[in-house]
Amino acid sequence: MRSLPLPGVAVFAAIAVLPFLTGSSYLHHVMVLWLLFALLALSLNVIIGYLGELSFGHAAFFGLGAYASAVLTLQTGAPVWLGLVFAGVLAGMAGFAIGYVSLRIVGPQFAILTLGFGSIIYTVTNYWVDLTRGPMGITNIPPLTLPIVGPLTEARGYFGVVLACVALFAYACHALMTSRTGRAFLAVRENAPLAASLGIDVFRTKLLGFVTATVVAGVAGGLYAHYLRVITPELMSLHYMAALIIMVVVGGRGTIIGPILGAAIYVVLLEVLRAFGPARLIVFAALLTLSVIFLPNGLVSLWPRLMAARDRRQARLVSPADAETSP
Amino acid sequence: MDWTLLGQQLANGLVNGMNYVLISTGLTLVFGVLRVINFAHGEFYMLGAFLTYYGMSMLGIGYLPSVILATIAVGGLGVAVNTLFFWPLRREHEFTILLSSLGMSLLVTHAAELGFGHDPKYLNSPFTDDIVEFGTIVVTQQRVLVFAAAVVVLGATYAAIKYTTFGKMMRATAQHAEGAALTGINIRFVHSFTFVLACGLAALAGSLVGPLAMIFPTVGSWAVLKGFIVVVLGGLGSVPGALVGGMALGIIEALAGSYISLGFMEAIGYAIIILVLLWRPQGLFGGAVR
Numbered sequence: 001m002r003s004l005p006l007p008g009v010a011v012f013a014a015i016a017v018l019p020f021l022t023g024s025s026y027l028h029h030v031m032v033l034w035l036l037f038a039l040l041a042l043s044l045n046v047i048i049g050y051l052g053e054l055s056f057g058h059a060a061f062f063g064l065g066a067y068a069s070a071v072l073t074l075q076t077g078a079p080v081w082l083g084l085v086f087a088g089v090l091a092g093m094a095g096f097a098i099g100y101v102s103l104r105i106v107g108p109q110f111a112i113l114t115l116g117f118g119s120i121i122y123t124v125t126n127y128w129v130d131l132t133r134g135p136m137g138i139t140n141i142p143p144l145t146l147p148i149v150g151p152l153t154e155a156r157g158y159f160g161v162v163l164a165c166v167a168l169f170a171y172a173c174h175a176l177m178t179s180r181t182g183r184a185f186l187a188v189r190e191n192a193p194l195a196a197s198l199g200i201d202v203f204r205t206k207l208l209g210f211v212t213a214t215v216v217a218g219v220a221g222g223l224y225a226h227y228l229r230v231i232t233p234e235l236m237s238l239h240y241m242a243a244l245i246i247m248v249v250v251g252g253r254g255t256i257i258g259p260i261l262g263a264a265i266y267v268v269l270l271e272v273l274r275a276f277g278p279a280r281l282i283v284f285a286a287l288l289t290l291s292v293i294f295l296p297n298g299l300v301s302l303w304p305r306l307m308a309a310r311d312r313r314q315a316r317l318v319s320p321a322d323a324e325t326s327p
Numbered sequence: 328m329d330w331t332l333l334g335q336q337l338a339n340g341l342v343n344g345m346n347y348v349l350i351s352t353g354l355t356l357v358f359g360v361l362r363v364i365n366f367a368h369g370e371f372y373m374l375g376a377f378l379t380y381y382g383m384s385m386l387g388i389g390y391l392p393s394v395i396l397a398t399i400a401v402g403g404l405g406v407a408v409n410t411l412f413f414w415p416l417r418r419e420h421e422f423t424i425l426l427s428s429l430g431m432s433l434l435v436t437h438a439a440e441l442g443f444g445h446d447p448k449y450l451n452s453p454f455t456d457d458i459v460e461f462g463t464i465v466v467t468q469q470r471v472l473v474f475a476a477a478v479v480v481l482g483a484t485y486a487a488i489k490y491t492t493f494g495k496m497m498r499a500t501a502q503h504a505e506g507a508a509l510t511g512i513n514i515r516f517v518h519s520f521t522f523v524l525a526c527g528l529a530a531l532a533g534s535l536v537g538p539l540a541m542i543f544p545t546v547g548s549w550a551v552l553k554g555f556i557v558v559v560l561g562g563l564g565s566v567p568g569a570l571v572g573g574m575a576l577g578i579i580e581a582l583a584g585s586y587i588s589l590g591f592m593e594a595i596g597y598a599i600i601i602l603v604l605l606w607r608p609q610g611l612f613g614g615a616v617r
Contacts, residue, residue, distance in 0.1 A: 054422060054425065101601060101604075101605060102601075102604075104608050105604070105608045107421070108358075108364045108421065108425070108563065109559055109563060109608070109609075109610075111364070111425065112364070112555040112556070112558075112559045113559060113601070113604065115552065115555060116552075116555070116556055116559070116597045116600065116601065117597070117601070119552060119593070119594075119597060120593075120594045120597045120598065123590075123591065123593050123594040123597075124591065124594055126590075127588075127590035127591055127594075238548045238552075242429055242433060245426065245429075246426070246429075246430075249422070249426055278441055279441060281433070281437040281440075282434060282437045282438050282441065284433075284437075285430055285431075285433035285434035285437055286430075286434055288430045288433070289427050289430030289431055289433075289434060292423060292426045292427045292430055293416065293419075293423065293427050296419060296420060296422075296423045
């Protein structure tokens with residue numbers, strides 16, 4: 001077993017304390033949403049950050065997982081954990097089929113193709129009224145039930161479950177990136193022909209990353225469905241497709257803390273901006289556009305930048321002496 | 328087999344296809360010349376439709392003058408979009424440009440929801456009530472107008488790209504921007520003008536097709552999605568690809584909608600395009616993948 005990364009453990013320990021700092025169930029709810037989106041953003045990060053491809057279809061796998069789990073548990077009375085497994089399997093199967101087709105293409109074409117696939121899943125969900133109840137959505141989804149605790153209807157209990165999932169997946173990402181497979185991912189991202197020349201099967205590496213990401217997105221969708229207990233096809237709309245990518249990019253693609261941070265920014269910003277009333281989404285879009293333009297590597301790139309600025313300042317303080325010696 | 332139904336659906340498909348061609352020609356031109364995927368392209372379609380609506384209701388001018396005015400206004404907006412947005416970003420990573428154009432698209436959509444209201448509006452055209460008959464096939468005048476106007480405008484655009492000095496400058500920039508700059512071509516001017524063309528074509532599509540359905544502020548994301556599908560099908564950066572891809576999508580959707588299922592029409596359209604891409608990943612008219 002690999003050693004646990006200490007800073008990561010500290011971060012998750014700090015997050016675990018958060019719900020005990022407040023008694024407000026509203027804040028608990030915001031925290032659960034944050035972690036759900038963090039799980040999704042982490043999974044999308046495998047595609048954007050590690051494989052270096054932009055996927056617009058990720059919200060569709062999230063929605064697919066949500067619908068799979070909700071429909072299975074409601075129609076057959078299956079336990080919720082089975083629903084979550086089913087959500088992951090179905091999303092992974094769809095991810096395999098879609099990845100198999102579209103990973104042959106790279107760059108903008110791939111982004112657009114995943115957008116097309118995402119739209120197909122959205123359209124089908126919207127019109128297959130017999131199964132999904134169409135735009136009306138599915139209500140009365142059963143809550144997640146744990147063996148000893150019983151049904152989890154409170155946000156604070158759910159927080160623990162989702163946090164465990166996020167921590168597990170974050171650790172999996174960490175372990176992946178320190179393994180041979182993870183290095184193969186990065187080699188494929190940086191230079192696919194060169195990676196192929198070294199004996200890495202580019203297509204299989206990409207497919208592995210894509211399917212992993214979609215399985216986790218499906219499970220996150222299932223968790224979302226059993227938490228909110230109401231789902232509509234809007235989960236797969238362009239708004240969420242864009243929001244997920246923005247979380248990863250604004251936080252910092254290719255890192256583990258970045259997507260978690262990006263999800264926090266997204267959830268908190270949308271809540272804080274309620275003060276702007278109807279102009280909320282305008283301010284939100286403007287902030288995001290500016291952050292993408294001025295911080296293309298995300299918020300995590302801010303820290304090294306600040307450190308570099310500090311070093312420069314310090315260098316300037318001692319520079320008069322250097323200036324005389326330098327030509 | 329019901330030939331009238333088939334003919335009718337083909338006629339509808341051709342008109343919808345022309346709409347897709349108008350949208351995607353601009354998208355493919357911008358990609359060809361600037362190597363940029365412009366997510367905000369659909370917003371110009373939306374703005375074209377709404378400016379036509381407000382031109383008629385606030386300036387009190389007729390439908391056709393309003394269409395022309397909206398097209399010119401949105402085309403002019405293209406210069407501003409390039410100067411303020413895409414030109415300063417031209418050296419950034421393609422993800423940055425794609426995502427910032429996505430951000431701009433969200434910005435314009437939400438601003439439009441606030442400014443124009445959420446509720447769908449009906450763009451009134453004098454041609455929607457009268458019909459033209461071709462044998463047993465019946466088409467509204469508005470649809471004939473969409474088709475005819477698109478043929479004229481696209482014909483003029485193709486001719487301009489092919490035969491004018493400016494068209495040569497555009498094609499040179501598309502082939503190799505630095506090489507073009509070395510021969511004395513003002514790249515910035517070419518970029519600006521490409522945006523004028525792209526935005527103008529999208530706005531024209533919006534204002535012509537607006538009366539065939541309701542217009543609403545989020546119609547831009549629909550338009551840009553269709554445009555994307557068409558340019559990927561035809562080949563990114565290829566102008567003939569946009570023509571063939573748009574027509575193909577229009578006809579496929581019309582036939583699938585009438586013979587298979589109206590609700591799943593769009594999904595079937597996408598599915599067929601994916602099959603084509605399995606066969607030719609770079610699109611029908613696209614060059615080799617770089």
